[in-house]
Amino acid sequence: MLAKDLISDVIPALRTSDTGMQTLNWMEAFRVSHLPIVNNKVFLGLVSDSDIYDAKNTEEPLGNYRLSLIKPYVYGHQHIYDVIEIASRLKLSLIPVLDSDGNYLGAITSHNLLHHFSDLIAAHTPGGILQIEVGVRDYSLSEIARIVEDCDSKILSLYLTQSPDGRQLYITIKLNRTDMLPIVRSFERYGYKIRAEYGAELHIDETAIRNYESLMKYLNV
Template sequence: MLEDFGYSHVFIKKSHHFYGAIAEDFLYEGDGILKDLEHQIERFAILDDNNIMDSIRLFYTFNANVIPVINKNEKYLGYITCDDIFQNFSRYPLFSESGAILTIETPARKYSMTEIANIVESNNSKFYGGFITFMSDEVIHVTIKISNENLSSIDATFDRYDYRIVEKYYSDEKSDLFKDRFGFFQKFIEI
């Protein structure tokens, strides 16, 4: 079954209640019955009334591509897969809208998602969403997705507010202009 569907775990239930999960690697260890693998059973699941975002931590922690869904009485209800999560996320503007992606750095004590969104929106651009991609006691990196309007003025405003742009995934008009001028300058020197 694991090979047919490509799942990382098999779920075990006893009288319709979730008992645990066994990773694919452990199923190939020996020839025997499930009772022999009882020490390899992992207990992880998501409750049916949890937010789908809660499952992401479980996918990562248990190196799984499938998560069991249970109710408060631990009755097994079904499962969700990584594909289910990707399909759900693809509906959100953060992922579905085209736009520019920036990763900015700010001191941890100064971090404010409200201020970041205000900087974008005060430059007549749309803020589609953002998330923290790195966090330490000193600095925080926030990756944001914004519409493609007024990108140079947004860059300049972030600079004025002491945010450092760590990465950007869009064509920067100012940078392109400098490259063109540098190219012209090199041609001038060659003459």
């Protein structure tokens, strides 16, 4: 999933002749706190709402402002992970996208970014989520995939985080099934620690069912 495929088709590019008030109105309309200033496809920088609020006269054109312009951008061929990294690090509401010649192509909003990222991790696809724990040295993606596939299941998405001391890996797996009991038991047999399950079907063993039925019979006496 590349940056050029994430561009919003509604975000306007500002000109230096646009006023501060016009800029604020567009920011409010599109629910962003940054907008790009572009001159003949040349990206000049991002203007923020704080730049406008700091000015005394919002009717002045942007060209007359003393703007603290920042120039973050990604190229159209960069991956969505690069876009997320820059947006997160700089706390931006949108990211400009340039072509290989440096020409402005458009912008990616944080809303669009979240929407496409949710597709990337199969957030909208039905299924259960399992989080397991394993030592860094014991991590094997092929083994994890084999355990899941041996239970007639598929991995829809998978991502890793490390423990604070760096010794353990927390592996979050999105699966194509909600009945995860066979998979949980299989991971446990291989020595994996189960940290959490989400969206799993509720399992009640036969003993619990018999105890419940006995209680109901007793109450009906």
